[in-house]
Amino acid sequence: MPELIFRLDSTKKFTDQEKIGHNRWHPDIPPVATVKPGQSFRVDCREWFDGAMHNDDSAEDIRDAPLSVVHALSGPFRVEGAEPGDLLMVDILDMGPIPQEDSGPLAGQGWGYTGIFAKKNGGGFLTDQFPDAYKAIWDFQGQTATSRHIPGVSFTGIMHPGLAGTAPSAKLLAKWHEREGRLRATDPDRVPPLALPPEPKDAILGSLTGTEFDRVAAEGARTAPPRENGGNQDIKNFTKGSRVFYPVFVPGANFSIGDLHFSQGDGEITFCGAIEMSGFVDLHVDVIKGGMETYGVAENTIFMPGNVAPQYSQWLAFSGMSVTLDGEQRYLDSQLAYQRACLHAIDYLTKFGYQPEQAYLLLGSAPIEGRLSGVVDIPNSCATVYLPTEIFDFDVRPSARGPVRIDPGMGAPKASFG
Secondary structure, three states: OEEEEEEOOOOOOHHHOOOOOOOOEOOOOOOOEEEEOOOEEEEOOOOOOOOOOOOOOOOHHHHHOOOHOOEEEEEEEEEOOOOOOOOOEEEEEEEEOOOOOOOOOOOOEEEEEEEEEEEEHHHOOOOOOOOOEEEEEEEEEEEEEEEEOOOOOOOOOEEEEEEEEEOOOOOHHHHHHHHHHHHHHHHOOOOOOOOOOOOOOOOOOOOOHHHHHHHHHHEEEEOOOEEEEEEOOOOOOEEEEEHHHHHEOOOOOOOEEEEEOOOOOOOOOEEEEEEOOOEEEEEEEEEEEEEOHHOOOOOOOOOOOOOOOOOOOOOOEEEEOOOOOOOOOOOHHHHHHHHHHHHHHHHHHHOOOOOHHHHHHHHOOOOEEEEEEOOOOOOOEEEEEEEEEEHHHHOOOOOOOOOOOOOOOOOOOOOOOO
16 A cells, blocks of 8 residues: 555544645645655545535535535645646546445445535536435445435446646636636626635635735635646546646645545536545656646646446437527537536436436436537537446336336435525
C-alpha cells in the first residue's frame, strides 16, 4: 500500500482532523503535505457534505443540505519542482470506500446515497420537472450497488473522484470571479442561481487563521463547477487506471482531490446524481516541464480513461431533440436535447411501475452513457441516453406482450419546502 499522507478519522468532523483540508479554491491555501515527482501515495477523502447525509428513509437532509460546506477536499498537496506552465500528470492507481469499515453512519461505510436536490436549494438538470428533494440509499457489496428505494436493479459501480484539480493563480481566480459575476448579473434573482459567488460562511481553508483566513474566505472560489484547473468535472471514467493531465498555475501545483463516487451516470443529472461516499484514493504524480505550451493544454484538462469499466453489452437508447416541453423550437441546443432524452427514459421506466423520481435517481447513479449524437442538423440537435439493460432484474426491452409491472416498494423518500 502506498504511504497514507492524508488520514481521516471516520469518527471526527472534517475540521477536527489532524490535517485539515479545504472547500474553496485559492492560491494562498497552504499545502498539507509535499510529494515528489514519481511518488505514489494514498489519500483519504470525505464525502462532499462531511457526514450531513444519513442512512435512513427521509429526504429532509437532502432538502436542508448545507451547500456552503461543500466540497470537503483533501489537500492541497505540493508537488516538488512543479512550476506554472507545467503539466501535472496524475495516475489513479486504486480507490474505494473506507477500507475495513463496511458499516457505520458515514457514507462510504458500506453504503452511499444519491439525492435529487430541491429547486430552492441547488436544483438539478431536470429541476423544473422535479422541484422537490428525494433520496436513495445504496448498499455496497464488493463493486455492486443495490437500493431499497429503487428495487429491481443492481449494477457495478465505476468508482471515481468527482473533483480534482490544481490551485488557481491570483490572476485566474480574478478571471473566474469577473466572468461568473457578469453571468449572475444577467438574472441575479434566479432560483437556482446562475453561479455561486464567494461565501465566507463555512469556509474551510486548511491551517489558515486570523486575518489571512478572513481574506481568503472572502476571495475563495466555490468548488461547484469545473474550470480551467479541472475542478468538479464529475467524469465517471476518471477511475482506476486513469491518467489525468492538469495545468499548473502556482508553484508546487497545489493539487487537491475529493467528492468520491461509487457510481454515476453521464451528466450526474440530479446534481447529487452520483452515489456519494467517503473512501480512499491511491495516486502517482509526475511533472511534464513546460507541458501547457507544448501540448496546448492551458484552459482544460485532458485524460486517459480508466480500464475497469463494467462490461455491459446490451443497451436501450433514448433520443431527444432541442424542442422544449411546450413545443418551442430551439437552435441546436444540445443541453435541451439531453434533457429531453433523459425525460423520455424516465417516462419509459414508469411504464414498468417505477415512480418518476425513482427513474430519475437511477439515471443519475447507474452507469448510463450520454452522447451528443447530432449537432449539425439545423435546427434540431440530437442527444441520446444509453441505459444498460443488464442492470435490471427483469426485461425492460419493448415487446408484444407489454411491460412487466414491478413493485416499486417504499419509493424514494421525499421532502419539500412547505
